[in-house]
Amino acid sequence: MTDYFLGVDLGGTNVAIGLLDVDGTILAQNSIPTRVADGPESFVKRSCQACREMVTRADIDITKVKAVGIGSPGPLSVSKGRIIKAGNLPGFDNYPLRAEFSKQLNMPAWVDNDANAACWGEFWLGAGKKVTDMVMLTLGTGIGGGIIIEGEMIYGSQENGSELGHTIIQPGGRKCACGQLGCLEAIASASNTAARAKEALAEGRPSKMQDFLKTNPDLTCKDLFDFAIAGDELALEIVDGTARALAQICVNMLHITEPQMVVLTGGMILAGDFLLNQVKNHYHKMLWNLKTETMQITLATLGNNAGLIGAAGLALHAHQQNKLPPIGT
């Protein structure tokens, strides 16, 4: 007689939905289009319908499903269960996501940031499943952060914490979309890594990327890594800057919350060990040797399922701690 949990990973294009047991086994999984333009009511209605159908098909009594967890782009308020403002979900601002899911499924709900959900997924069942203290960095358009201390997600006093991408690591450095100078994100996100390459190319720096750029003006971070792996010096220099910035945040987090593990995820980790080894090398060169430090730096293992698993996992965790809000709130 186990309990079950639903996980919903809300993206700008698709919504991934899954039914998990308390061990994290995915019993069923589905994906439906988000259809942002139809508004949040339509999204919730179709998502809840997909959830109910999934439970029925899995032949599980819905009263055994104890809660639904939703991972959503933010910023959002976990305590209020609302999206505050999500760039790629116009019309969803201030929508009471948690209350609506909870009402329509008639079960408690938990809404959290998608970065936190992915972090929790890796912590529960992925790279971090053997640790109690973990940091995750999501390397995409921006850099999202997640911090877990002694098995608990850190939200910050006003729910704005864990924004590791906006720690300033090079004062007076490259301007970030957030307005600050020298943020980690401004240097080391996938988008900004590609942008730094394009800036260097625009300055006329010699590279095989110059020819490539003529037919591919949207040089991506993946393109850049391909050139770096092929030995292009400028590409290697740009990637090195990214790896150094990531190593610096690893050193800093070791000295702040001292996790046992930093997990890298997001599109950039397609570069695999080529990226990871450079981050580790810079980390070991930068770090003091006063004490023996055992923090691991590693890549995420759950891929795209991390958000779905983590959303269900956060609902399970809140359930175990009696922290789920009443149904309909």
Next chain:
Amino acid sequence: MTDYFLGVDLGGTNVAIGLLDVDGTILAQNSIPTRVADGPESFVKRSCQACREMVTRADIDITKVKAVGIGSPGPLSVSKGRIIKAGNLPGFDNYPLRAEFSKQLNMPAWVDNDANAACWGEFWLGAGKKVTDMVMLTLGTGIGGGIIIEGEMIYGSQENGSELGHTIIQPGGRKCACGQLGCLEAIASASNTAARAKEALAEGRPSKMQDFLKTNPDLTCKDLFDFAIAGDELALEIVDGTARALAQICVNMLHITEPQMVVLTGGMILAGDFLLNQVKNHYHKMLWNLKTETMQITLATLGNNAGLIGAAGLALHAHQQNKLPPIGT
């Protein structure tokens, strides 16, 4: 029928001892010489004797004293209750401080870092008494850090966390005593602020400090601040660098654990609002304006008593949570 707690603040020269009630009222306070050269056994014996005498003089039944808290220089292991290695306490390495205090006073004991004790003191009864999430920076020879999240001290997975002075804020920057480059401490501690001034003077930079240095080769951070307050341009520039570095760690901690308050303490805060206002100005200039942030930056209020109060307070906190180890361990 209230409970009482003893607090012991172990320093390289003197030991401050106090008897507090559960509200933090100091009922009695005393100071004895540490006499480091006599070794840790002598120190513990004399400290415990002073504790017992204090309780007797206060006319309190010692069975009502529930625990003793000891704040000590580190690094130390809170879980083991031992100093690992303390630079200014030769001979105290690996000494079982907690077990000995506990045996000799026949009550549970709690040993913690002096920086954590001072942080907890300010959190309990000082600048941070109205907040739940706080960061403290102790600006002395080095820079010590303390982090409190939702009313709990953060230690890190291997008890090496909260070393905020060793976060790298200027990659490739000034060399720190710890071996890293560009640590906060290497730029903004009292000692390194004075050292940066002396380096600039050695380069021949014009300043009224050049004359002063001829008769005062040990230019201190306080001297530097006096020149800055009097309008000396080089002194102002050096202080500005310190204020910028402190503002950067404030921005970074806002984005990491998001405290409601950052408290500055240590010798450098004798400079008062002159320092504080510069830190705040840089903080507001550096920080994004994406969200309305309400974090306060302020000065500690308990002065030298913070360590004593916090040591007793950490013992009280551990008592309330049933986390005090058994007597004699």
